[in-house]
Amino acid sequence: YGECGILYPRESASREKVSLDGLWHFSLSTNGSNPKDGLTGNVDDHDISLMPVPSSFNDIPTTLEARDHLGPVLYERTFRVPSRWKSSRIWLRFGSVCYSAKVYINGELAASHEIGHLPFAAEITSFLTDEENTVRVIVDTTLNQTTIPQGSIDTLPGGRKQLTYTFDFYNYGGIDRPVFLYTTPILYIDDIDIYTTVSGTTGVVNYNVQVSGAADSKAEINYKIHIMDKNKKVIVSSDSKQAELKIPNANLWWPYLMSDNPGYLYTLRVQLEDSSHKLIDSYDHPFGIRQIEYNNKSVTINGKPIYIRGFGRHEDSDIRGKGLDLPLIIRDHNLIKWIGANAYRTSHYPYAEEIMDLADSLGIMIIDEVPAVNTENFSNDLLENHKRSLTQLYSRDKNRPAVVMWSIANEPRTQLAASEDYYRHVSAHIKSYDVSRPITIANMYEYDVDHSGQFLDVLGVNKYAAWYQNTGDLDTINPTVTTLARGWHNKHNKPVLFTEYGADTLEGYHILPDFVWSEEFQVKLMAEHFKAFDELRAEGWFIGEMIWNFADFKTANDVKRVGGNKKGVFTRQRQPKNSAHFLRKRYWNLAHKL
Numbered sequence: 177y178g179e180c181g182i183l184y185p186r187e188s189a190s191r192e193k194v195s196l197d198g199l200w201h202f203s204l205s206t207n208g209s210n211p212k213d214g215l216t217g218n219v220d221d222h223d224i225s226l227m228p229v230p231s232s233f234n235d236i237p238t239t240l241e242a243r244d245h246l247g248p249v250l251y252e253r254t255f256r257v258p259s260r261w262k263s264s265r266i267w268l269r270f271g272s273v274c275y276s277a278k279v280y281i282n283g284e285l286a287a288s289h290e291i292g293h294l295p296f297a298a299e300i301t302s303f304l305t306d307e308e309n310t311v312r313v314i315v316d317t318t319l320n321q322t323t324i325p326q327g328s329i330d331t332l333p334g335g336r337k338q339l340t341y342t343f344d345f346y347n348y349g350g351i352d353r354p355v356f357l358y359t360t361p362i363l364y365i366d367d368i369d370i371y372t373t374v375s376g377t378t379g380v381v382n383y384n385v386q387v388s389g390a391a392d393s394k395a396e397i398n399y400k401i402h403i404m405d406k407n408k409k410v411i412v413s414s415d416s417k418q419a420e421l422k423i424p425n426a427n428l429w430w431p432y433l434m435s436d437n438p439g440y441l442y443t444l445r446v447q448l449e450d451s452s453h454k455l456i457d458s459y460d461h462p463f464g465i466r467q468i469e470y471n472n473k474s475v476t477i478n479g480k481p482i483y484i485r486g487f488g489r490h491e492d493s494d495i496r497g498k499g500l501d502l503p504l505i506i507r508d509h510n511l512i513k514w515i516g517a518n519a520y521r522t523s524h525y526p527y528a529e530e531i532m533d534l535a536d537s538l539g540i541m542i543i544d545e546v547p548a549v550n551t552e553n554f555s556n557d558l559l560e561n562h563k564r565s566l567t568q569l570y571s572r573d574k575n576r577p578a579v580v581m582w583s584i585a586n587e588p589r590t591q592l593a594a595s596e597d598y599y600r601h602v603s604a605h606i607k608s609y610d611v612s613r614p615i616t617i618a619n620m621y622e623y624d625v626d627h628s629g630q631f632l633d634v635l636g637v638n639k640y641a642a643w644y645q646n647t648g649d650l651d652t653i654n655p656t657v658t659t660l661a662r663g664w665h666n667k668h669n670k671p672v673l674f675t676e677y678g679a680d681t682l683e684g685y686h687i688l689p690d691f692v693w694s695e696e697f698q699v700k701l702m703a704e705h706f707k708a709f710d711e712l713r714a715e716g717w718f719i720g721e722m723i724w725n726f727a728d729f730k731t732a733n734d735v736k737r738v739g740g741n742k743k744g745v746f747t748r749q750r751q752p753k754n755s756a757h758f759l760r761k762r763y764w765n766l767a768h769k770l
């Protein structure tokens with residue numbers, strides 16, 4: 177897509193939606209490449225051949241073969257469609273499949289998609305029967321040097337092949353977000369663009385509706401557009417496909433703790449009617465009214481400079497891996513409110529739309545990151561995939577008020593000369609869609625060797641002072657952090673944001689005086705960073721701090737990791753370490769000072 181929309185499926189007067197979540201049949205073997213042959217049997221002799229959707233598959237079975245499986249696996253289930261859907265288009269939509277998916281309906285290829293963490297949908301009307309239908313998905317977690325992110329296959333002593341990768345989180349796979357069947361009319365609302373600005377107390381809403389599927393291109397379509405407030409009261413209406421509407425005394429979208437009423441959402445109701453004013457299609461799109469601006473010192477929302485108090489995060493939890501889990505995401509956002517954060521980066525890939533909805537409605541600012549992590553071996557094929565991931569991310573999230581910045585990469589190898597042209601193209605690509613939001617990279621290479629800063633609006637800095645460098649030496653933090661941030665700002669004259677800092681910490685591990693891996697050390701390391709951040713803040717171009725990480729998360733086998741990365745201020749079970757209480761004081765304090 178890019179050419180067509182990827183609107184989240186919503187029920188309306190003209191649309192129905194059915195979930196295909198639940199238990200699917202699962203097999204590690206795809207019986208060669210012929211999908212018509214289907215399942216060959218069990219996961220293996222030990223495990224149940226049922227797999228929950230949504231979930232990563234890796235931590236559900238009991239064997240290494242299943243967890244670290246290389247190559248395709250197969251998911252299958254059956255479904256029926258109600259006969260009242262006869263006159264509709266029927267669509268199948270996956271919130272995400274990691275890393276690639278081939279979708280067969282009744283044995284015929286109906287859709288395929290590469291790049292995880294992003295939705296895809298296909299019209300499947302012509303593949304369906306009145307009886308039971310079978311959907312089979314061949315899922316492959318294999319990465320190579322041109323996938324986003326990159327990986328490679330090693331042959332181990334003994335001959336076993338293994339996927340290796342440089343990024344620091346477990347390469348979970350599977351159907352990890354919700355699956356929906358939904359209907360649209362034959363002529364349907366395919367896409368909606370909403371762009372808002374603020375003029376004094378007036379909210380200015382520009383929208384554009386994309387319609388597809390007309391059998392007769394001359395058929396008359398009437399547009400009925402309404403903007404409704406939170407109580408579904410109509411504020412303003414229009415009968416144009418595209419217009420600019422004004423809302424006096426608008427309830428602006430504000431970040432959490434920047435107003436008493438953060439995350440205010442309106443609804444844009446789009447309706448199509450035929451020549452006799454009979455309803456054809458209807459879609460309700462939530463949106464917020466806010467204006468982002470940026471210059472060499474700040475990023476502002478509705479004219480006010482923001483200071484980011486946040487996290488790098490992961491979609492990660494016990495058993496379900498990266499699978500969307502509603503109890504978990506509500507708990508996470510309760511913790512985010514509790515701690516007084518106002519932002520997070522969707523490190524290192526786009527997060528589920530259900531998570532983004534929470535951020536929109538709570539006023540949590542999102543730095544929206546593509547799945548490009550540790551990019552190296554720059555090639556044209558890689559660039560095309562990287563651009564495709566940005567197109568798809570933009571198409572999915574363009575109307576979200578919470579998205580205040582695009583992160584076009586995490587820790588790419590920007591010290592290499594080849595990265596210059598590469599990031600020139602990547603940044604131009606996202607700018608061709610959107611100049612309203614600033615773009616950033618979370619950079620590990622320093623300003624003196626980096627080639628990407630020239631293309632960015634905000635300079636993201638990842639630095640593990642007193643952890644990977646000068647391990648344990650807390651007195652090195654202040655000079656390291658302040659010199660580095662000033663160096664970036666002085667070189668490019670742009671705002672600087674600390675996108676990562678932190679220390680691995682084992683919950684309940686105490687050492688006095690502080691020593692690495694102890695709860696005491698994590699708190700002391702934070703305290704030194706806070707002093708440095710306060711110094712930088714006073715200089716007028718330092719726009720925020722994001723600790724790594726919100727919670728502990730799983731990684732690949734690694735001698736540096738004890739059961740995963742432990743830099744969370746919360747455990748993987750979402751309970752606070754001492755550092756969470758300490759961060760909470762800092763973030764609430766900052767919120768009240770601003």
Ligand code: GCB
Binds near residue numbers: 345638676741
């Ligand atoms: C980084 C990476 C992040 C890692 C982190 C660490 O720089 O961006 O993915 O998890 O460091 O803890 O090493």
